[in-house]
Amino acid sequence: MEKINLEYFGEKFDRLQTLDPDNFMRAVRKEGFSKFNKKGLPTFKTEEWRYTGVSELFKKEYHLSTDESESAKGISKSQIDEIRLPGYENANELVFVNGKYVAELSVIRSSNDDLIILPLEEAANGIYKDLVNEHLGKSALFVNDAIHALNTSFIYGGIFIYAVKKQIIANPIYLYHISDATETHILSQPRSLVFMDVSSKLQLVESYHTIGSMDSFTNEVLEIVMDTNSVLEYYKIQNDHVNASQVGTTHIRQIGKSYAHTVVVTLNGGMIRNNTNIIMEAAGNEAHMFGLYLLNGNSHVDNHTLVDNRMPNCFSNELYKGVMDGRTTGVFSGKIYVRPDAQKTNAYQTNNNILLSENATVNTKPQLEIFADDVKCSHGCTVGRLDEEALFYLRARGISKEHAQAMLLKAFAENVIEQIKIEPLYQYAEQMITERLGD
Amino acid sequence: MLSIKDIHASVEGKEILKGINLEIRAGEVHAIMGPNGSGKSTLASVLAGREEYEVTKGSVDFMGKNILELSPEDRAREGLFLAFQYPVEIPGVSTTNFIKTALNEKRKYQGLPPLDAVSFMKLLREKTSLVEIDKSLLTRSINEGFSGGEKKKNEIFQMAMLEPRLTILDETDSGLDIDALRIVANGVNKLRDETRSIIVITHYQRLLDYLQPDFVHVLLNGRIVKSGTKDLALELEEKGYDFIKDEFSLTATV
Numbered sequence: 027m028e029k030i031n032l033e034y035f036g037e038k039f040d041r042l043q044t045l046d047p048d049n050f051m052r053a054v055r056k057e058g059f060s061k062f063n064k065k066g067l068p069t070f071k072t073e074e075w076r077y078t079g080v081s082e083l084f085k086k087e088y089h090l091s092t093d094e095s096e097s098a099k100g101i102s103k104s105q106i107d108e109i110r111l112p113g114y115e116n117a118n119e120l121v122f123v124n125g126k127y128v129a130e131l132s133v134i135r136s137s138n139d140d141l142i143i144l145p146l147e148e149a150a151n152g153i154y155k156d157l158v159n160e161h162l163g164k165s166a167l168f169v170n171d172a173i174h175a176l177n178t179s180f181i182y183g184g185i186f187i188y189a190v191k192k193q194i195i196a197n198p199i200y201l202y203h204i205s206d207a208t209e210t211h212i213l214s215q216p217r218s219l220v221f222m223d224v225s226s227k228l229q230l231v232e233s234y235h236t237i238g239s240m241d242s243f244t245n246e247v248l249e250i251v252m253d254t255n256s257v258l259e260y261y262k263i264q265n266d267h268v269n270a271s272q273v274g275t276t277h278i279r280q281i282g283k284s285y286a287h288t289v290v291v292t293l294n295g296g297m298i299r300n301n302t303n304i305i306m307e308a309a310g311n312e313a314h315m316f317g318l319y320l321l322n323g324n325s326h327v328d329n330h331t332l333v334d335n336r337m338p339n340c341f342s343n344e345l346y347k348g349v350m351d352g353r354t355t356g357v358f359s360g361k362i363y364v365r366p367d368a369q370k371t372n373a374y375q376t377n378n379n380i381l382l383s384e385n386a387t388v389n390t391k392p393q394l395e396i397f398a399d400d401v402k403c404s405h406g407c408t409v410g411r412l413d414e415e416a417l418f419y420l421r422a423r424g425i426s427k428e429h430a431q432a433m434l435l436k437a438f439a440e441n442v443i444e445q446i447k448i449e450p451l452y453q454y455a456e457q458m459i460t461e462r463l464g465d
Numbered sequence: 466m467l468s469i470k471d472i473h474a475s476v477e478g479k480e481i482l483k484g485i486n487l488e489i490r491a492g493e494v495h496a497i498m499g500p501n502g503s504g505k506s507t508l509a510s511v512l513a514g515r516e517e518y519e520v521t522k523g524s525v526d527f528m529g530k531n532i533l534e535l536s537p538e539d540r541a542r543e544g545l546f547l548a549f550q551y552p553v554e555i556p557g558v559s560t561t562n563f564i565k566t567a568l569n570e571k572r573k574y575q576g577l578p579p580l581d582a583v584s585f586m587k588l589l590r591e592k593t594s595l596v597e598i599d600k601s602l603l604t605r606s607i608n609e610g611f612s613g614g615e616k617k618k619n620e621i622f623q624m625a626m627l628e629p630r631l632t633i634l635d636e637t638d639s640g641l642d643i644d645a646l647r648i649v650a651n652g653v654n655k656l657r658d659e660t661r662s663i664i665v666i667t668h669y670q671r672l673l674d675y676l677q678p679d680f681v682h683v684l685l686n687g688r689i690v691k692s693g694t695k696d697l698a699l700e701l702e703e704k705g706y707d708f709i710k711d712e713f714s715l716t717a718t719v
Binding site: 413415416418419420421422423424425426427429430433434436437438440441 | 513514515536537538540541542547549553555556557558563564568570606607623
């Protein structure tokens with residue numbers, strides 16, 4: 027099976043290279059594909075994929091769409107209405123179908139003075155050519171990984187987002203990723219680039235939606251580059267079907283002293299891997315990273331974080347929390363590098379897990395590699411059951427066991443959820459969690 | 466109201482209570498005293514329904530119901546209240562929300578509609594002044610960062626809100642300074658009437674000075690070995706438990 031897939035990718039790759047003859051993009055894709063072929067699919071022996079058998083996903087035959095017009099067919103505006111997230115009235119809603127941006131289904135509410143949104147190919151040939159050439163694909167220098175390289179092999183149909191200098195962008199960007207799995211298993215590989223110019227502020231939200239009963243596999247890479255004094259809020263909400271699997275990489279490079287705030291919330295899905303990478307390339311950078319995975323059924327959710335401190339005086343704080351029920355698996359791997367130049371680094375990491383079922387599993391692994399001598403770093407992880415004393419206390423006041431459990435789990439999740447600073451989205455996340463917990 | 470008959474209970478296979486008998490009528494206050502490890506808190510836990518305590522023998526009748534068959538929450542809804550010796554901190558759950566939930570679950574059990582927001586707030590205001598608790602504590606997470614005194618006041622405040630028929634004060638006086646003790650005791654006294662009963666578990670005379678119990682029982686090695694009026698507590702304060710131990714071992718050998 028695997029072989030069939032590889033041949034199929036080869037054909038698709040050749041076709042895309044002919045279809046889009048842009049020299050720069052061709053070169054990036056070519057490098058990606060040769061890396062993919064050279065590395066091959068990860069196995070359980072690949073350290074970064076030890077707990078997540080991503081190769082399993084490649085045993086199915088997917089349809090990989092490389093043609094924009096083909097992608098959008100069959101998706102109507104009313105289907106978009108069903109997946110819109112609260113607060114959309116005020117948002118730039120960008121719709122991707124099978125990994126490709128569909129302008130007709132998207133609504134841009136910001137003005138061109140604040141925010142530029144262009145198809146990636148157009149940006150690579152227009153006035154933003156230099157920015158795209160400089161930054162697109164640079165995450166590959168930090169991520170030596172076949173799945174990432176596979177995405178790079180098929181860069182096409184994504185977007186370039188440019189937050190204009192000194193602009194506080196009032197309208198958040200909502201990215202809706204739709205996989206149309208009505209007729210075939212579908213592989214989507216969205217790839218976009220965001221550049222935040224000096225002193226800009228941007229809120230970015232991503233969500234995922236599979237239509238149809240076949241399987242979807244989204245292999246996404248989003249590269250975000252932050253210049254001096256920019257402020258980013260990034261939110262990822264995953265509440266897709268159990269037939270929806272995903273490898274999503276959010277690669278944030280803080281090239282100027284800036285502030286990044288990320289929240290990843292996973293409530294449902296098949297096999298999910300989130301890579302949230304922060305590369306601190308300027309002194310004085312600050313990043314706050316949060317995650318919540320609240321799982322039941324058979325979901326497998328793997329959060330890998332990377333904070334790569336390359337310059338002095340950077341601060342990072344991570345809080346990831348998980349609740350695993352049923353036969354679910356949670357994975358947390360938090361890597362922190364402190365390079366020799368990164369003196370006075372402050373880097374903190376916490377991962378707390380609650381197991382509700384005998385059949386649930388969690389693997390948690392902090393990895394700190396420190397090459398500077400004047401740093402403050404800490405990490406801590408816990409795996410346990412719900413606090414029996416607290417449960418008894420609530421029950422002793424007349425609150426049912428189920429309700430008491432829901433109250434405690436909601437409280438556990440709350441300090442991650444409250445990090446969602448877009449009010450309607452926070453309300454939405456809270457409501458979904460309340461429904462899930464049956465409170 | 467409460468009739469405890471020959472209760473034996475063990476935890477992790479070790480028998481702690483070895484046949485307790487106790488009758489409490491409506492409106493009465495009973496003090497239970499005894500040295501550390503005599504089984505006082507175990508008795509409180511057994512009555513409240515802690516699952517790690519196994520009742521191996523005996524019965525507990527609470528207003529006509531065998532409460533040993535009820536879950537902790539149903540015991541609470543029937544009107545039993547345990548003021549914890551060590552109230553737990555629960556980050557992320559606001560005290561107000563918690564009490565509202567508890568109150569409404571109890572009302573539901575009694576077939577009453579939930580209190581609307583206005584009536585609830587009115588009740589809350591009334592009871593906060595009754596037990597002299599700082600209102601700002603109620604907006605915070607349950608007991609989180611509360612001082613020892615504040616935690617105990619919060620227990621009495623919950624008691625005031627839930628209006629139980631039977632309250633068990635499990636060493637509520639431990640860790641309280643003189644002022645906090647007075648406030649807590651006054652709070653309990655204001656909630657007393659002829660329909661409500663109280664079990665006070667304590668080591669000290671101080672709290673009993675305020676509460677003036679009708680009966681005092683001495684628990685020793687899992688049994689009530691002596692019962693009397695409040696004078697017994699005074700005698701204990703003066704002589705310690707040894708005289709009872711001597712008396713008891715004497716009786717036992719005879």
